[in-house]
Amino acid sequence: MASNGKHGSPSYAPSAPSLPESYRQQYSQGSGGFYGYGQQHSQGNGGSYSYGQQQGPSSYGHSGFPPGTDPAVISSFQMVDRDRSGFIDDNELQQALSSGYQRFSLRTIRLLIFLFKSPNDPLRVGPKEFAALWTCLGQWRGIFERYDKDRSGKIDLMELRDALYSLGLAIPPSVLQLLISKYDDGSGSRVELNFDSFVECGMIVKGLTDKFKERDLRYTGSATINYDTFMSMVIPFLVSYN
Helix, strand or coil: CEECCCCCCCCCCCCCCCCCHHHHHHHCCCCCCCECCCECCCCCCCCCCCCCCCCCCCCCCCCCCCCCCCHHHHHHHHHHCCCCCCCECHHHHHHHHHCCCCCCCHHHHHHHHHHHCECCECCCECHHHHHHHHHHHHHHHHHHHHHCCCCCCCECHHHHHHHHHHCCCCCCHHHHHHHHHCCCCCCCCCCCECHHHHHHHHHHHHHHHHHHHCCCCCCCCCEECCHHHHHHHHHHHHHCCC
């Protein structure tokens, strides 16, 4: 199966959020980078946590968190980890994120767990994953606010296009229309995305683009993919969080 089309601009926003290393290690057999084809971009609003490095104990006494983790992040995790197992499930994650961001839908929460899940527990996230997820959402929040020019708390089709393009994701108009139609409530009014829907939409586009890049070794915007590979790339995004 062949797919054509440029992935996007080679210039990437400095706050472009990264999916966790654990996701890449589990699902990747290639070496393509998440932005810029093999280049590592970890800058962002407040920096980002680097997965794959050995982490010491937290400065605040809760083992498993990266050193220097904001006490508010640790507190948000601890408040919902009532059994002190060191892991939180989808409902607990939804509650924890409400303290710092907003109440995300369970659909988005399950997508986040799919992308950030602990290698030791595929249905929950631990302290390191939670810290990385929190930072990533902060970076997505910065992008959302940058393109929500009227400060309505929502972005429309054109603002979504510009936000994704700033991440190097030049989405064809037909695909963009298909994406945003997912959030059409049938009222006939203009479709707009709140932050919850923006995160879901952005992470799906970014995740699938990154998987394609792993097969486009010459960086031409084209790749030949057999059926099994195609299904293994796409199906996890369809079934892991619905």
